[in-house]
Amino acid sequence: MRKNKLFVVLVSLFTLVILMAGCKGTGPEGESAGAESEETESGKTVIDFWVSWGDSKADWFNKWIDKYNASQDEVEVKATFIAGDAWEQRVKAAQAAGTGPDVMTMNYGSIVFSAQQGKIQPLDEYVDPAIFEDLHDFANEFVSFDGKHYAYPFNAEPGSILLYRKDFFEEAGLDPEQPPETWDELIEYGKKLSKDGRYGLTAAGNTNDLAWSHWGLQAMTGQLPISDDWSKATINNEGYKKLFKFWKTLYDEGIFPKQQPGMYTEIQPLVDGRTAMMFNGSFTFDALRNEYADVVDKIGVAPLPTPDGNYKQPTSAMGGWTFVVDGNSKHPEEAAKFIEWFLAGDPEIMVDFFELSNFSSFTGRKSVDEALKDHPEASNDEWRKILLEKVIPYAVPEPIHAWEISLAYANALERVYLQGQDIDESLKQAEKEINDYIETNDYAGTNPRLQ
Amino acid sequence: MKKLSAINRSDKKTAFLMLLPLIGLLTAFVIIPLFYAVFVSFYKWNFYQENIFIGFENYRRVLSDPLFYKAMWTGLKFAAIVIPAQFILAFLFANLIRTLGGKFGGFVKTSIYIPHVISGVVASIIFLFIYDFDGGLANFIITSLGLEQVAWLADVKFALTSISIPAIWLGFGLTTLVMLAGLNDIPKTYYEAAVIDGANAWHKMIYITIPLLKNIFLYLLVVGVTGAIQQFDLPYLMTGGGPLNETMTPNLFIFTHFTKDPYMGYTVASALLLFVILAVISAVIFKLFNSKKMDS
Structure with missing residues (x-):
């Protein structure tokens, strides 16, 4: 009889453990983004940053993220590079489980619906409003919804x-x-x-x-x-x-x-x-x-x-990428500040990217365009000139x-x-x-x- | 008698203990997610906002979408091409291998099993080369025979058959080996008795081999048909579901909604409907073949 009881208790315990493991993270109201580690040992706030291009530009991202981490002592940005094919599954699973990143890359076409559904947060209250004045009209339109800015442009590319x-x-x-x-x-x-x-x-x-x-x-x-x-x-x-x-x-x-x-x-x-x-x-x-x-x-x-x-x-339709702050991020201010530093700060960061990617995409920022005017390679790039003159000014958003x-x-x-x-x-x-x-x-x- | 039932009770307990990990895992990874999926399919579901109960709206949308029916039909057509071809080839090869002994038999068995361990992704890439319009092997053979080049993956008439061929190739090895195991289980004495009664090879196949392989066939049919209907990687990589949705299998259709839709309700509802359809198909197959344990 005692043996039977022990058996029942064991069975119940085992089932309970498994059920709990299965239940974890399946609820629609997830706990918070970046749940893995909120702080480093030295007390810095950790900002998780997911990049959707796999490893192709990882060295470049890490180079500038390291500079950001070294430039201040409150926030530590940690980047994860996810290949395009796995991106949707990874992001949606993390969103459902409430373990999404604080900052991630997002294409222009997804911004409006994500903003409408609260998946991303407006940046306006955390950043200097002047950074949006630096945007070309098309880029400003891309990242705006309901009078607020939900993303900051990374690049723009004509698709045809x-x-x-x-x-x-x-x-x-x-x-x-x-x-x-x-x-x-x-x-x-x-x-x-x-x-x-x-x-x-x-x-x-x-x-x-x-x-x-x-x-x-x-x-x-x-x-x-x-x-x-x-x-x-x-x-x-x-x-x-x-x-x-x-x-x-x-x-x-x-x-x-x-x-x-x-x-x-x-x-x-x-x-x-x-x-x-x-x-x-x-x-x-x-x-x-x-x-x-x-x-x-x-x-x-x-x-x-x-x-x-x-x-x-x-x-051509214009596609391209932005950085956004996840709707569940516990540190939206730190996340937005990182985006501000990375994408809206020193134009040289993005000039460095365009140089690395052989000027295959374009900027949404006036100041970066100004910086590129003085860049010997960019200013002599015939392909770029043609697109800047004949395609981009007339392109429609995706x-x-x-x-x-x-x-x-x-x-x-x-x-x-x-x-x-x-x-x-x-x-x-x-x-x-x-x-x-x-x-x-x-x-x-x-x-x-x-x- | 008392002793016997005590043993039975203890056996049962051991059996339950053995089953426990599996039941636990199934509960965690199948049963709970399934019920949760049913639950969310009645909601306008969002990870970040309050979910709105919309009753059967998601199902109504799926069921009034002609592309959903087309995808299901495509899955069935795909299975109808792949499974019979795989069965006939596997049956013939299994019989052939049974007659081969020694090293050569082992070599053939290994050779036909190799495709099974190749991933669908690799197979897709291999077959993309084969089906290349200008430099592909398929068109090289066709033009050598004096025929015109064929757009294997872009022609509405050929696309589904073209992606079926790698599927047959990939699944054929395992099907053959399972059939071979079934064939080896048939006692030789049955055949010897049949020969004494004057049976020829045809009679032996019809009256001994096929009836005794019934349960093997049933297993392969259920696994094969449900697997074929759920085919994903071949059309995803080779055709993207086109041309004209001719290769849009149900799973690819669901995946497309998963990646493109702003809300997940449609995706979940269509996945659940596919689950029901697959369950019905499996039930029909069981019913038709009237599965039961063979009398000893």
């Missing part, structure tokens, strides 16, 4: 530009300093540049890549596929018909491969000569200059061709509407060029899909930017 091989242009009798400016020219150039073993142009080839890399092309039509207040589809119009026809022609004429040679962001097909022109983002500059220095001189950069050849219109809307666009385009569906029919179907989405999800009027 034209890269082309000058040597292949010469080979085909085209002027390498005159890239195509209109859609018709692009088609004409594409035909001339295509030959056995080489395509005229490569671009986004799978649904996901089409869904986001076409935001610049969508902007050329003058309208996203959904109205600004998210109340109705705005995809079934002449602008989109023209865009679909343009894309289908590229495919039908064999200027595009029937299957793209890789992901949208891959630069190799241009480097190894499998294509003469490529749609890609400015983020490729880093890889081109670091890994393929021997072909850099042969590569030209231009805005995406537009229907009428005028580049003074949006040809849209924040639901992914389903971008997917409806991508699927409509795929139906046309892959399956040969009539353009009008496909746009009509996409219009219905978007309107159905709006209705099912009570989506009309929910754009937080307009609230």
Whole structure:
């Protein structure tokens, strides 16, 4: 009998321990961010900082974080570098368990919804308001919601530009300093540049890549596929018909491969000569200059061709990164001060970053741009000049509407060029899909930017 | 009799003790999260603000999304391609290996098992090279035969089949070895008796081998079908779910919502619905095959 009791007690204890282990951190109201260690042995407040680019720029981050840690004796910033693929899982799991970092990197597209849901805190009450006056208008708009600033910009990158091989242009009798400016020219150039073993142009080839890399092309039509207040589809119009026809022609004429040679962001097909022109983002500059220095001189950069050849219109969506303070951080002031020092303080910190990344992205700050004007490499960088003059001033922010809307666009385009569906029919179907989405999800009027 | 039941009681206690760690782990990592998921699926769930009870709203949204049905259908189609091919190949190979003895048999067994230890990620990359439009092995073979190049991963007609082939390759080794273990369990005397009765190879397969492998088939079918429907890494890396959502398997669909949605309700509700669908499919398979222990 006694043995039985012991058995029951053991079983109960074991189950309880396991249950407690299982329960830990599953509650939606987590305890606090950076729960691992709040203070160092010397009494400094620990600020956990998560960076979403893996180890690629870890040395650079650590160099400046060490300087910050040495510059004062109240706060110790500890950085964790997480690879892009694992980022979402890691962050969401930590947020759910209440063990998220104090500061983390966040892309522009996530800021508004994160602010709306209290996932991030406004910086205004902790930092000098003058730091926001240093921001270009586009960057200020990116990080603002409801009259407050929820992030500070790290960098900005145009997601769609034209890269082309000058040597292949010469080979085909085209002027390498005159890239195509209109859609018709692009088609004409594409035909001339295509030959056995080489395509005229490569671009986004799978649904996901089409869904986001076409935001610049969508902007050329003058309208996203959904109205600004998210109340109705705005995809079934002449602008989109023209865009679909343009894309289908590229495919039908064999200027595009029937299957793209890789992901949208891959630069190799241009480097190894499998294509003469490529749609890609400015983020490729880093890889081109670091890994393929021997072909850099042969590569030209231009805005995406537009229907009428005028580049003074949006040809690209601007993405990019910021630092934010977690909504559950116990030390928001210290966290915000760190961001202020790192991103809004000495412009040399960011100049150092742009130098390291081969000027593949841009700043949201006027003072950093000023500092870059005097930088010999930056001021002589032709690619950078072209983007600063012809792309960035007209770029649109990455849209924040639901992914389903971008997917409806991508699927409509795929139906046309892959399956040969009539353009009008496909746009009509996409219009219905978007309107159905709006209705099912009570989506009309929910754009937080307009609230 | 009394002595016997005392032994039984003690055996039971030992059995429960042995099961305890497993039950504990299952409770912590499966049962509690499952109930918690059901709980949050009724809320507009946010880690940082008060959760708002919205009843079946998340489920209504999932069930009125045509892409959810398309993803489920894609999962079923994927399983319908992968499982029969894997079964037939594995059955033939298992029979072949049984007849091979010694070192060569061991070599074949090891060779066909190797793909099983290769991760889906590595397989995806290998097959991305094979399916490359211009430099890939698949199109090299096709064009050598005088046929036109095929956009294996970009053509709506081929994409799902193209990602099924690495899945078959990856799962085929284990299926073969499990079938081989089943085959080796069938007493040789059955076959000898059948030969005396004048049975040929076909008869032996239909009347002895297949009926006696029923439970093995059942296990492989349930594990295979539910595994195939939940395929994630191959479409994630090779096609991103496209073209036209033709390779958007249920798990990839759920993962896409997980990474893109501002709220988690839709993701949790669709994951739970997938759980129900998989449970129903497993139940149907059990029912159809009428699983029971073989009479000795």
